Amino acid sequence: MNEDIRVENELDAVTADSILPQLKAAQMAASAVRSMPDADRAGLLNNLAGRIMENLATILAENRKDLDRMDDADPKKDRLLLNEARIGGLAQSLRDVALLPDPTGKVLLEKTLEQGLQLQKVAVPLGVVGVIYESRPNVTLDVAALCLRSGNACVLKGGKEATYSNTCLVGLIHASLEAFSIPPAAVTLLPTDRKYVAELLTATRFVDIIIPRGSESLIQFVRKNSLVPTIETGAGVCHTYVEKTADLDKARAIVVNAKVSRPSVCNSLDTVVVDREVAEAFLPTLKEGLSAYDVEIFADQTAYPILKAAGYPLLKQAQPEDFGREFLDYKCSVRVVEGLPDALAHIREYSSRHSEAIVSQDMAAIETFLNEVDAAAVYANASTRFTDGGVFALGAEIGISTQKLHARGPFALEKLGTEKWIVRGNGQVRS
DSSP states (O other), X not given: OOTTOOOOOGGXXXXXXOOHHHHHHHHHHHHHHHTSOHHHHHHHHHHHHHHHHHTHHHHHHHHHHHHHTSOTXXXXXXXXOOOHHHHHHHHHHHHHHHHSOOSSXXXXXXXXXXXXXXXEEEEEEOSEEEEEEOSOHHHHHHHHHHHXXXXXXXXXXXXXXXXXXXXXXXHHHHHHHHHTTOOGGGEXXXXXXXXXXXXXXXXXXXXXEEEEESOHHHHHHHHHHOSSOBOOBOOOOEEEEEOTTOOHHHHHHHHHHHHHSOTTSTTSEEEEEEEHHHHHHHGGGHHHHHHTTTOEEEEOTTHHHHHHHTTOSSEEEOXXXXXXXXXOSSEEEEEEESSHHHHHHHHHHHOOSSEEEEEOSOHHHHHHHHHHOOSSEEEESSOGGGOOTTTTTSSOOSEEEOSSSSOOEEEXXXXXXXXXXXXXXXXXXXX
């Protein structure tokens, strides 16, 4: 390993039963990050981008150790994979975040009260951001970049599947932090042992926000057990509704792209909802595009005979649990509906409020769909795969928030802050 990579993941060697000392150190380091000049925060990320590319071979080797421990059939393996293109993309993302304006330090409101008090509302960093995630080492760099750029420290609880990859990446981050005289604890990688999760979720003195990114079970666990304020991200049950006026060639391309371009991510398609009037014409057109990727289809009682007659090779009759299911694999379900109201009802019942799409040429139907569907991102005549902080020109993202308070959609740089009221007086007292 390059000598610049000093993998200082002391936490994996910690024998104590508490991570509170590490959380306290992160809180202290947050002050140093908050005090950094804007140019230094940007410079740190550019330094890290260069370090990533200089150590590409080492990152690939460490990632290979993680990959070798995972079953090839596990759909999470694609999330774990780092290759030259993905690492290059991560380095570019660091540079993109460096170019973004600092969302903190801005005066949001300023006025003088009748008592003569000078009042300001200013944007400030959150402080310490805790992120719990699974087998996605890219999250390590994305979170660190966004937090450092916005003046925050972060504590990272990655999954054991990515131990080697995360340790390597955090070693590189520490080297860049030290190059700018910032304590390495500003980006703290916690031990992978699950016994520390409860302590993290209750560390209200040291951690300001928790963001779970991963499976629905992980998100629900954090929601139920965290005393630290939580923003949910990650779970996506995404639908594409092919309305009766849709251009069927466009609809086929959109459905295939949404399902097969990268099925292991949260913005991939899970259920195709098809208007009955076009079901017989549309469903057979999916055969070539989806079967080429061995996509397994779980079809309802109307769609099943249509797809069977078309000779679709991997076909099963849908069970109730196949709707509202996040597949994260080369699998999807199909539901035939009686029109727009029926489609809206289905999505209302089964959506995780992540990303939903309609394919239609009826402007009234499109506007109804866009206005009525309750999701973080809604699309007309486009693939749900676009829901992404980088694609939305936000630089990167911590995840896709599916809730409504503080942040919704790509949780990116602009949402890693809060507000502080500053009041300047000259001896005033309240009567």
